[in-house]
Amino acid sequence: MKELFDVKLRDDDSPMSRAQLVEAIQDADVLVPTVTDFIDAPLLAQAGERLKLIANYGAGVDRIDVATARQRGILVSNTPGTVTEDTADMTIALILAVTRRIPEGLRVMGSGDWAGWSPTAMLGGRISGRRVGILGMGRIGQAVAKRAAAFGMQVHYHNRKRLRPEVEQALEATYWDSLDQMVARMDIISINCPHTPSTFHLMNARRLKLMKPDAVIVNTSRGEVIDENALTRMLRAGEIAGAGLDVFERGHEINPRLMDLPNVVLLPHMGSATVEGRQEMGEKVIVNIKTFADGHRPPDLVVPGVL
Incomplete structure (x- = not known):
């Protein structure tokens, strides 16, 4: 310049x-x-x-x-x-981190308390075969879909406009016209839509309650899309299995009740870094x-x- x-x-x-x-x-x-x-x-x-x-x-x-x-x-x-591939990579990283309890494992190793391998220690979940529901199927959403398919996940999505049939077929993605119905049936929800007046708190308390108790949610888009207070309450109550968040509703001011939850992975807006x-x-x-x-x-x- x-x-x-x-x-x-x-x-x-x-x-x-x-x-x-x-x-x-x-x-x-x-x-x-x-x-x-x-x-x-x-x-x-x-x-x-x-x-x-x-x-x-x-x-x-x-x-x-x-x-x-x-x-x-x-x-x-x-x-x-410019940030499509990097943000999609981070989305998959968060899905793995939450479902496989990677931060918990790091804390155990860092504390020096690891006593060795055992059959039931640090059990997470297999992502292959899980249903991932992508909220927002633009550039980043489609990049996430390709990566999810490579990991053996079933790709579903909700978008303001349905993709063209040939794009949908190439991604092996199933379209849901009803966001409520998609949310209720997914194992993983990935937020990849922009923040606009119409997407503010799109994942509000009512919609979060539709999620399965063993489902997880990841957000690498904008924090304002999720009602963070409602999400925090449900995570603390065990009504949602886990969350991976790279963005937050109030910028760098993170809800302190999120900080101490073992089933939550928090990153400092690193998606495009x-x-x-x-x-x-x-x-x-x-x-x-x-x-x-x-x-x-x-x-x-x-x-x-x-x-």
Whole structure:
């Protein structure tokens, strides 16, 4: 970026404060925020006349008021596809970690209390043959489906739109029009849909109660899709067998009652954290900015009507 543009970099690897964001949007032609920056209508109201593009470093734009930005003549771009494989890998990792009790095993080894192998110690569950219900069958959901099938799982899914027959057949995936019916019959629920007003608490208390007592849920998408308080209550009561969470409803503020549960695996939003993924995200940001600077439509333009 420094070779192409006059760039003001933020070297500190931490979220910008509100005041810093205001300062940035008042002076810049292009803002490059991350998924932790809230670009809402009150902030956009303070934007300077020069700001014409928000080139988001990340695929998710749920924290950007895209409609208000467009009304003010500000385009928004993102970096789709760059985190697909990495997030799908982490989804499978969480499924294995929860069902095979990997963190519990690590704690036993770390404590020095392991007394050796025994027939009934650390018994988990076999994932082959289990039904996985994927909530959200976009790029990441389909990548999860391919991996799940390779592990011998039966793939089911619920999506806003049903996949084309040839795609569905290639994935060997069964479509459920009713999310309630799918949730009630799955052994594993994988959350892979974006956070939008329509998906906020999509897995609410009522829907969580439909899950089988021996089922587990994993979330590598957005924490707001699950009612975290309801999930915590059910996990503590043994009404759900386990959970693997890489994202949380209140960002980095994690419900403390989740922290001490042996049947829960918590990760610090690592789903897309690979060197390769971060580099690809940066490359897409640069392409979007350069294309816009050259007077053309950014290739990854976000359109409010299709969010």
